[in-house]
Amino acid sequence: MQQLYLLYVLCLVLSHATVCKIASAQPPAGYISWSPRNMNRTKLFCPIGCNYENDPEECCLCQARECWEIDPYSCSLALRVLHVEYTDINGTSRVLQIGSTVNETIYVLKHTDGYLTTFPTNLNEYRDIVKMDLSRNRIKQIAKLSFLNVLSVLVLDENLVTYISNDTFIGLMRLRQVSLAQNLIRYIEPSSFFTSEFSIFYVNISMNKLTDIDATLSMPLNEFCNIDVSKNNLANMINPTAYSFNKSEIHGPGKIFLDHNSLNFPNCTALGVSDWTDFGEYAQYNYELKPQTQLTCDCIIFYYFDKIKLSNLRRIWTDFDTLECSSPEHLAGKQLTTLYDEGNYDIFICNITIDCPRHCHCYDQPSRSNVVVDCEGKGLTNLPEGPLPVGFWGNQRLELRMKNNSITKIGATDYIDRIVSMDLTGNAISFIEDSAATAMRNDIELNLPDNKLQALPSHFIYLDPNKINTGNNVFLCSCEIVWIENWQYKLLGNKTGYLCSHNGKVMPVSEISLNLQCKMKNEDLFAKIIPASLVSIGICLLLLIVCLHFRFEIRIILARVSSRMSQAKIHNPKVFISLDESQEEIPLWVKNDVYPCLCRWGLITCIPCRNFLPGYRQETAYKSAIRECKAYIVILSKKYNQQDVSSTLEEENSTTNWTKTEFSYIWDECFNSGQTKLLIVVNFEQLRPGHFKDRRLRALCRVGNVLDFRQREEKMLTRIKNMLNISQQYQQPLQDSLSIVSCDEISDTVSERTTLVRRNEHRKNSFIRNSVVPMRLEAESIPMFEVTRRYPNPKADCVANTFFRPS
Template identity: 30%
Template structure:
C-alpha cells in the first residue's frame, strides 16, 4: 500500500512528509494538484511511526497536562475524546512535534497557546463550546490541513480566520453551528482546498467585513463550499462583496458553491450576476446540485441554471411599491434595463401624478379612459410609452418637450382633431399616431413636410394622417400645397417689412437704452427724489473717496475741504486718516460706507488707474450702497476736469452735469458741494421742512441760473452754516 503513494509537496508550504496516491498523477497537471490536496496522507501515518500522548487532569475545573516524552523526535498524536477538558493543556507547547490533536466532545471554550505547534497537521475540536474564532487563532499553523469545528455553537468567524494567506487548510468543517453570516475571505481561500463545510448553520448572507479583493493575477483553485441547510434567500451579490468586475470571476475561480436547498428569491438582485456568468455557469454553480427558485411562488421549483441557459433572465424582477400608482403594477427588470409601470385596463381617467423614480421607464397606460394627455415630469425618464386605446382628444403643449424624441411612443386609437405642432420632433415611425383624420388648411403644411422628411411613407401602418377636404379624404403626403394654401404675397411681404422695421427699431432703442442706462437711472432717481429728510441716523454725513497717494490732492482735502465741511456741521470720514490701525481694510470700508449718508468722490486723473485697487473697490461699494438706498447721495468733484471717465457710472454723472467743477469761476465750490450733500444730520433737527435737493449742472454757467437760484442758494447756505452750533453739541 505504501508503494502506491508518492512524495508530494503543496504549493503553499514547503513540506516533504506528505504522500499522494499514485493515481492522482495520472490526471491533468491542474487536476493532479487538487487531487493531492484532497487525498494526501502524512508519511508517518502510512508507516505508523508516531507516538501517542495522553492527558492528566490537574484540577477539577478541567485543567490538564500532556503526559509523554517531550524530547521524542517522532511525530506525536494527542487523542482525548469525551472528557471534561475546559481549556487546552498548559504545557502543550512543550511538545512541538505534535502532528494531530483530537479533543472531540470536551468542554473547551477558548483556543489559546496553540500557535507554537507550527507542525500541526490536523485539529479536531468538534462538540465543544467554542463560540468565536479570531483571525490570529490559527495564523501560525502553516502546516494545518484539516480543521474540524462542528457542533460548537460557533457564532462568529473573523475575516481571514480560516483561510488567510498563511494557511493551507484543505478540509474545513464548520457545520452544525450558529453562524448567521460568513465573510467572503473565509470561503475564497488564497490556496487550493478540497472542501469547506458550513452546512446547517443560520447563515443568511455572505459579507465582506475584511476588505477582501480578488487578485486579478491569481487563479483561485479549490473544491466545494458547502452552504446547504442555511437560511439564504438572496443570492450571493459578488459586487457588494468587493468583486466589481464579474466578468473575470469565472476565470479566476475554479470551485463552486453548494446552495441546493436555499430558498432563493429569484428577483432583480440575482439577474446581473446570472447574466455575466452564463459562459461559466457550470464552473461556478455546478448545475447538477439543482439550485432552484423558492420565490416568487410562480417560479418555485424552477432550476436557476436552466433559466439562465434558456435565456429567461427577464423573469428576474423586483416589485416596486413606493410611488406606484393605485391598481398599477410596478417592477424593475434589470435584464431589459427598465422599470415598468403597468397601468393597462384599470379605467384610469387621468395620467398618474407620479410613478417610481428610475432612469429608464416603460409606461403602459393602454386601454383606459384618459381624455387629456397632460404633461408629467416622469415623461423625461421614459424610453417607452403606450397610451393607445384611450381615445384622448387633447394633448398639452409641453408634452412634446418632456418626451424624448427617440423613444417608442404608441398613441393609436385617439380622437385628436389636430396634430400638436410639437410632434414634429418625433420620428413618426417610433411615435406611432395611428390613423389621424383632420381638416387641413395651410397651417397644416408642416405635417406634410414633417412626414416627408422623416420618410413616413414607409411606415403608414404606424402613422397615417388623412386630410378631410371637400374632395374627400386624402393622405396629407399626397396633397398639393396649392390645394391647401391661398396666400396673399403682397400682404405677406408688407407684414414682413413692418416686422423687420419694428425689429430694427426695437434693436436700436434697446442699444441706446443699454448704453445710457446709468444716465437714465440717475435722471429717474432725481425725478423720484421727494424728501430732504434723513430716514436713518448714520454715523457719518460724508464719506470721502479720492486718490490719497496724490500729495496735492490730499493736502487740499485735509486742509480745506474737510475743514470747511466740519465747520458747516458735517461728520466726515476720510479712510486714509480715520481707519483704525490693524483693521481689515475691506471689511472696515464696507462698514463705514454702510454707516455714511453721503459720498464725496473727488475725481482725479489717477482715481481710476489700475494701480489704485482700493479707490476702485471704494467706488464699487459706494455705488452699490447708493443704488440700494434712495436717501443716499453721491457728489462728484471733478478735480482734474475729466470729460470721459472709464467707469460708465462716473461717466453718467459727468454727462448729466451732476458733478461739481473744481475750477468754479464764481468761487462757490463749497456752496455747491454743501447744496448737493444736503443738510448735515444736526441741521436737520432745526430744518424740519421737507426740502427737495436738486442736482445742479456744473456745465451751465452760474449766471444762467437766474435770480431765483441766488435766493434759494443763500437761504439754504444760511441753514447749513447754522448747523455748526449743533456740531459742537454733538461733540
C-alpha cells in the same frame, strides 16, 4: 549519509527538536514530497497515485498527509496521547502526560463528550501537539493557539462557539484541517481561514447559524480541498471588505458545499467580479448545491446565462443539470437547463422597493436593460413624482406602464429623459407640454390610444413616428400641425396616417394645407441654421486662435510672398548687420569674411560695434541707421536678444544689451513700415526655435529666410549674395588697394568654421581700430556727440550743451 548526519546534528542544536526531526524525514513508502502552489507549505507527502489523476494538484490537496499521520515510526517520531484533568466543576482543566518524554515526542490531545468550557490552561507546556480533538464539549470561544506551531488538525465539533475572528488561527502555519460543525456560529470575519500567509485545506462549518457568507470564504484566491457550509441559513454571498476578483490569478481549485440552504444566486459584480465572463473562465471552484438546495431564480441568474458558457456553468455548479428553482412562484419547480434552453430571459426579474411609487410594482429586468415601473389601474391623475428607482447594476432606463389611469397631461419630470417606453393607453391626456417633448429621448416608445389628444408638440418631428402610437385620437385641423404631413411619410408598413377634424369633417393631415390654405412653414429652418451657425462660429474661433498663435509666422510668409511677387532688386546699397559681440567667433567671422564681401559687392555696411563709438550708443542713432538700410542680416547666437536694454543701461560698455533694441527696430522696418525690405537670418550655432523666448525670433527660425551652417549645398556667402539680389549697378570691385579673398572661395561649412576662426586668431583687433578694410560711412550715419561745459556765475552755475559730429 554524511549530509543527513550533519542535518541531524543541526536539528539537535535547535531548541525545537521535533520540528527539525520532521523536516529531516524521508518520504514514506508510496508517497512523494509535495508543496502546494503559491504557499510556503512543506513537510507534506502526497500519494504517488495522484500523478495519474487528471488534476494531480487537486488530488494532493485532499490526500496530502504529514509523516506522523502515515507512519510515525518511519519518521523516528514518538506519538503520545495527552489526557485532561478537571480542576473545578466549571469545566476548567489542565493537560496530563502519562509516560516518559523524549526529544522526538509529538502529541495528540483528544477529549470528547466532556464538560470543557475553555481550553486546558497549561497547553503552552506542550507545544508539539499535532492534533487536537475537543468535540462535544461546552467551549464557547476559541483560545489563541499561535504557540502550537506544528498543529495540523483541529476538531471542535458540537460545541457552543458563536464567533470566528480573523486572528483566531494566526500563527498556525501548518494547520490543514479545521472542523467546527454543529456549533452556534452566526458570524465569521473575512479572511479568517484564507490569507496570503496561510491556507486551510479542509474547513467544515456546516450545521451552524450562518445567514451570509463573505467573498473571501466563498471565492478564495488560495488552493483548498473542501469548504463545507451546508445546512446553515445561508441566503446571500456578501463582500464587506470590497474583495476584488483578479483574473491574472488562479482562484482555486476546491469544492464549496452550499447544499441545504435557501440561497440566492450570488451577484458576481457585488463580489468583486468586473466581468462575469472572467469568472466563468478563471474561477476553478466547484459549488456543490444538490437538488435539496432552495434556489431563488431572480434577475441575477440572467447574467450567468448570458455571460457564462454552458460548459463553464456545469463545471462551476456541479449539479447544474438537476437544479431547480424554488422561487419566484412562476418559476418554482423549473429546471435551470430548461430555462437556459428556452432562452426567455425576460422572466428573470428582481423586485425594487427603493424609490418605487406608492401602490406601484417596480422591478429590474436586465434582459432588456430596463427598470419597469408598473402602475396600471392605480387611479393616478399625474405621472409619478420622482425620483424613480435605478437598477441593481446602475441601469437608468425606465419603462412606465401607466394604462387605465386618469392622467390628463404629460408634463416635464426629472426622469423624463430616462424613459425608453411609456404606455398611457386609456387615460385622459389632452396635451403634451413642449418642455416634456423636448426632454424626451429620440428613441422613446409612446402608446397613447384612447386619450383626448388634440395635437402633438412640434418637437415630435425629431422622434420616430413608427414608435409613436396615437391610436384612435383625432387631432384638431390647424396650420400648426402641417409638419405632421412630412413627418408621417417616415411610417413603415401599412400604417395609416394621422387624422384631424375640421367643421365636423374628418380628413387626413396631408389635406390640411390644401383645405385651410396654409402656407408651408419650414419648421426645420432654425434647427438647421442654429447648428450650422454654431459650427461656423466654432471654425472661426479655431481659425482666430490659430492665427493669433501663429501671427508672426503668417506675417513673415505674407511679406515673403509680396517681395517675391515684386522681384525687386536692392537699389539702396545700405545693409545693417546685427550680432552678439560677446561671442568672439561671430565678430571675427563678420570682420574677416562677411564685411569684405559686402564691400566687394558695392554695399555700404553698418555694424554697431564698428559704426558707433563705445559709450555713445543712442536709440535715436540706432533707429536712424536702421531706417536708412534696405537689407538686414541678423546673426543668431545663444545670447542674442536675451538681455533687455533697460536692465543694462548703466553698463556703458555692455556688448550684448543692444541686440534686443536692434531686432525690434529691424522687425518694425521689415514688417510694420509698409516698405519692401529684406531680412536675412544666419543661424550661426544651429539653434532650434525653442531656444528663443521672443516669439518673433521663433517664427523667423521656422519660416523666415534662415541660413544654416548645416546646409552644405552652397557656400554661406554665396547664399547671402543670392538672397540680397543686388542691383547690377552696385556690383563693382573696390579700390585696388584692398586685399581680400574671393567671396566665392570662402568656405563656411560647420566643420570648416572652427578652422577659419583659428586662422583669424592673430587678427582679434577691434572693428574701430586697425581694420583691414576701410569703412565707408555717410555723414548722417556718424553719431552726434554731446559736450557739456559749465561757466561760473555768482548766482548759479551756467551749463552749456554743445553737439558736434566728428569728421
